Amino acid sequence: MTAQTANGGTIALTYREAVRAALREALEADPRVFLMGEDVGRYGGCYAVSTGLLAEFGPERIRDTPLSESSFVGAGIGAALGGMRPIVEIMTVNFSLLAIDQIVNNAATIRHMSGGQFSIPLVIRMATGGGRQLAAQHSHSLEGWYAHIPGIRVVTPATLEDARGMLASALACPDPVLIFENALLYNDKGEIPADAGAVDIDRAAIRRPGRDVSLITYGGSLGKTLAAAESLAGQGVDAEVVDLRTLRPLDDATILGSVRRTRRAVIVDEGWRSVGIAAEIMARIMEQAFYDLDAPVARVCSEEVPIPYAKHLEDAALPQTDKIIRAVEHLMGNHG
Amino acid sequence: MTPTEATNDDRPALPERAQALDLLRGMIRIRRFEEKCAELYSAMKIRGFLHLCIGEEAIPVGVMPTLVPEDAIVATYREHGHALARGMPMGAVMAEMYGKAGGCSRGRGGSMHLFDAATRFYGGNAIVGGGLPLAVGLALAERMQGRPNVAACFFGEGAVAEGEFHESMNLAALWNLPVLFLCENNLYAMGTALQLSESNTDIHAKAASYGMTSEAVDAMDVLAVGAAARRATEAIRAGEGPYFLELRTYRFRPHSMFDPELYRNKEEVEAWKQRGPIVTFSQRLREAGLLDDAALAGIEAEVAREVDAAVAFAEASEWEPVGDLARDVYTEEDAA
């Protein structure tokens, strides 16, 4: 449950523990911060992220809500307007659709609609992504949808450092920030510096430098993409892996800088292919780096089906390492 | 649906003259302002949707004196009366109708989205029911910060059909929050009569079922509205939790400017006009010897000057430069 201190000033923990540590730190640092959502308190969080926080901080600040996403997300917006720094947890992105009116019509608009008089310093966390055989109402990746909306920020921590550090930056941001935690990552284990703290929420990161092709991804697909890059290295293809980290605003400079170096790009996105964030990134590459390209930009996305239950079908529906490798092989043609 | 007359005995006692004339002036001020808006709309100075509250003026004028400046207000898209009664400058409101930079929302909101930080006026919200969760959250923020303030939330009876209404009733009652719910029941949600949309048309009974105090009020009587609002705010400030007022009223004008009123007949409208809040209150004041022609003419002249000045202010106000289009989407303007 608690992170163990290891030698060399690092601690070993899981992604879940990293998020919890970030929540604890935020609650300790600022009395205006509180956590609100379904089963965040007594149950300990649907994904056990907030386990133990109720005992530490009490029911006023670890606030169980009824199953009414629209009103508690709206209440989070109202509380932010009223001077608080709410963290609202929605169990999964699919349930956020019950609150989409509040997110899109209120959280995203009020600053602009009020001529800049009111900011919404609100953080909404939610689980996203498939791969757990939870079928078509608990497995989708709609973060790209939210990235369509001006007025909100969308971040997708894929590493332990980001799980630990993005929350503090999101809370410091005066505008609404949506944090999408891919549920498959919660059990990821690793070591981070014991003093790991806030990280920026503006920039993409190059997780693996390479010269031959840019693999651009985020969230739950980062691990699969890095695995693909390692495998490709054995074939003499030196792939660069870009972790977007933030889907809105997109870090054009890092994305385009990478593509200009490698001249080839594959976008890996767990969202559906049509009209997704992958399409947006491809469009930006066409607009700004067309003459640097040596191959058509490719993408590996989820197949266009509601995510099915059976494992082999679900696996086939989601981006996988071998699909990424095949896409890269095609782009590379006969080049070594 | 025809109005039912309250008997003379039910009516609240008249206040002293100065206060009574303030109430009358407040209602006339809203009426004349909105009549000017209709004219300016026809002349294409004001565009978009324009929803007038003519006939419903007793509600904002009755409620606002019971609120203190620290209280928070959430209103609907039919909110000119609320904004003016709350004390927002008429010139800034009119300039907003024009879409000018001098408007209370810098021309970003228009008629439906009047905002004002100085008076804690959190906007006209043009999503039916969308403002209720905000008011719940504002009340939560007051409670969590140990402040004694009320979040007053105006909405129409059409909102009662929305899920957000019920979620918000439940949440406010469950958490015992200081919300004053003000349901302006004018009998028609656009063109759909209440009995065509609600299985139980007794709206205050729905609120009562959530375990909060609830009253139905003759909202054509500014004194009745004021008395009910005072009972409600006192109870809320005493820590008794949310309070619900069903304010029975009628709009004399169509839903918006572009409405042929196919859904109600002239006789019904005429019958309600006989009970108009301005005409009945004026009559009562005359009978009590508190108002004569000269005093009324004085009020009208004073209001006419204010309306003219507001129009002049709006006309003289600058247009926001298009170069500033993207301002106030994010607090720091660095997002793509």
Added chain:
Amino acid sequence: MPSLGSDMEAGTLVEWLVKPGDTVARGDIVAVVETQKGAIEIETFQAGVVDRLVVEPGTEVPVGTVIAHIRGEGEPAAPAPETPTPASEPVAPKAAKPRKPAEPTAPAAASRARVSPAARQRARDLGVDLETLTGTGADGAVTLVDVERAGAAAPAPVPAPAAKPTGDAAAAMRRAIAAAMARSKREIPHYYLATTIDLTRALDWLETENRRRPVAERLLYGALLIKAAALALKEVPELNGFWRDDAFVPGTGIHVGAAIALRRGGLVAPAIRDTDTRELGDVMAAFRDLVQRARTGRLRASELSDPTVTVTSLGENGVETVFPVIYPPQVAIVGFGSVVERPWSVDGTIESRRVISASLAADHRASDGHRGALYLRALDRLLQTPETLA
């Protein structure tokens, strides 16, 4: 005709509820207008006497059209116009049906050869004829590296080490060399300078150095020449960069392209990035790696496009002096001949010394001979203190 909504463009006057001479108050209903949403009663915002009704019932008029005159109290009656105002004319029906999309009149363009955008751009720079190239990219597309190889006059090496360029490919390369070099000679006004440099001290230092180095880390004097050429460019930066769009564009960093002859003909000049800042051993390692990969067909596209200047040496073949051709869009190329023993005056005494001929071909649009001479002098000076090049 009052505007009742942003989407209302016109209204049809259905009925007048007043007639001339009637007195009207502000807010009175005066007419009924049919709109796309149905009939709506029109109120007047003006009190007075109806002077004249302008629009006849049944007429559709655009928003903003005067439909009646109301005379305020005390105002004189308006004279009746002799002809109807244009604004009161009926609205012309809007263009009815959407037109069918026009049939395409031009035949669809013949599908053109698959060439990547980067390759197409580079081919234009180098004057490489794309028709002559065989693509190695996705779906057989010509890629930047294909163009670079062609532009550098190299037979297209393919990744499999055993594969050999075919006769066709070699011929295509020859044509590509022709294009690139012809462009250079056509467009670039070359000037040539040469000097002889005493290399004795440098070679002695190198022999000592190599005795203490393991075989895999041994240095060739070529690495010393490359490093010296790079450092000298820091003193004459106008030789390091490109001529583009009628202007000199300085290189970002000094990336020396090392000309490497391929075994069956042809030549490539891949970059040793940031040559000036690398240690000599590192320059040697990079140089050796490039030669190895160039001769086994494993260069990367960026290595061929990165150079900001080129160094070529033909000394091993006994050539005394090189008169090199600039590789566009670069603006300079440095050539070295053979190391030969010559009688040489040292402090007034004739000695046998090992010397080398260094030459510079530079683009006269970007620099002048004076600067070129300073460059060769710097090169000479640097090679006299080989330990500072380490």
Added chain:
Amino acid sequence: MTEDEIRAAVLAALTGVAPDIEDETVDPATPFRDQFDFDSMDLLNFAIALHRSLGVEIPEIDYPKVASLEGCLGYLSGKLQDA
């Protein structure tokens, strides 16, 4: 180490430097420089490859002795017997 093994190692080093060389076409007496267009870099790479596969360190001064297949085989078998 047999002569055949040494020969195989030398040919492998040779084709590593110059993939287009076919074993059976190597003339034993003609220097690599004349036969395959070898330059000093190729010779260095060749020496490094032999060092890796056979563990024989060839000093720079001995490069002329390994400049042909024949010379190379003789030089190496001598070196390896010494060891």
